[in-house]
Amino acid sequence: MRWIVFAFSLCCFSTASFAQDRAAVERQFQSWLEDTVWPQANAKGVSRRTMRRAFEGVTLNWKLPDLVPPGSPPNVPKQQKQAEFGSPGRYFNAGSVQGATATGRQMSRRHAETLARVETETGVPGRIILAIWGRESGYGQVPIRHNAFQVLATKGFMSNRADYFTNELIAALQIAEAGHATPGALKSSWAGALGQPQFMPSNFLNYATDGNDDGRADIWNSPEDTIASIGNFLKEHGWVTGRDWGFEVTVPAQVSCALEGPDQGKLIQDWAAVGIMRVSGRPFPEHELQGEGYLMMPAGRNGPAFIVTPNFYVLKDYNKSDLYALFVGHVGDRIQYGVGDFKGSWGKVGNLYRSDIATMQRALEQQGHDVGGADGLPGFKTRRSIGRWQQQTGRPPTCFPEASMKAELAR
Helix, strand or coil, rough: CCCHHHHHHHCCCCHHHHHHHHHHHHHHHHHHHHHHHHHHHHHHCCCHHHHHHHHHHCCCCCCCCCCCCCCCCCCCCCCCCCCCCCHHHHHHHHHHHHHHHHHHHHHHHHCHHHHHHHHHHHCCCCCHHHHHHHHCCCCCCCCEEEEHHHHHHHHHCCCCHHHHHHEEEHHHHHHHHHHCCCCCCCCCCCCCEECCCCCCCHHHHHCCCCCCCCCCCCCCCCCCHHHHHHHHHHCHHHHHHHHCCCEEEEEECCCCHHCCCCCCCEEEEHHHHHHCCCECCCCHHHCCCCCCEEEEEHHHHHHHHHEHHHHHHHHHHHHHHHHHHHHHHHCCCCCCCHHCCCCCCCCCCCCCCHHHHHHHHHHHHHCCCCCCCCCCCCCCCHHHHHHHHHHHHHCCCCCCCCCCCHHHHHC
């Protein structure tokens, strides 16, 4: 009943008056911690002492993105908050790629023994583990300053994914209760991810591993534990030993970009048979030919193209972004094999408001296309739906949203 009355009262406030009434929201937050979070945490074995230490002095962090205060309608943000969903080419800026590669080579020498052992135990190549470590925390060099309990509690109390973040908050309390880190030292990203591998708390509980045999899984301070934990995560999510992550390719004009996606796989030898070739000019490895591969074109016809393997989608279990998985695979190859930049060039695409892309997605849904949800993010289902719409309307398929499409799709 308290929630209903509070939500009704907030609906009556203007934006200005709501901003002035943050104190009321803070009081509601404290009640939520006591009435909702504490019973769930206690049921998971969290003590009152740990709960008290975790939230001593904690208030809502109003600066976090994508917040939905009680009584407010959810919004689709106009601009991307994460680099993964910006213009594809910007994700591979020279500074990020070269920095991750150079430091990754140093780390590959420094931690060669641990990397070799973890690769033997998990089947995950050391270069892939290094690239994830580099992307997530700059090999442990990027400071992580947010109070994990404040972040997770804020998002659990008022975000579009409240249930998810509440569960992660409970997991963070379990971590503190078990003594893996004291409440005051449990720092996170703005999204609540912990330590050098940037595990969400539930992933820590499920996959963090002792890599230096000291009896602890310390992903905050131990490179060995970080390496072992990343390898264990990928192994448990189905990494296929002996297969690569993917290959940059050229896609002939007669092969539609709308064939993209993990549900439209073919044997790699069948992709080769329709004219898809590696940009290096070398044939696909013999042992890959009988394996399934998938077309992946993150910018449609406006950028590099790839044939990826099931391991690419294991990388996406770490981070749902196509560009993230591509970055990891590419930097890993640069670390170990010394490959250069992609051969395909990134076109000047992107920079659209998410609200504009969401409008296109809803229009495509009304026409019967599966875009994967109108979230304003151009994932593979949206890209290929655009390609199919272009084919149906007599346009050459490019498989990527453009500003001019919004009005045309709305007709």
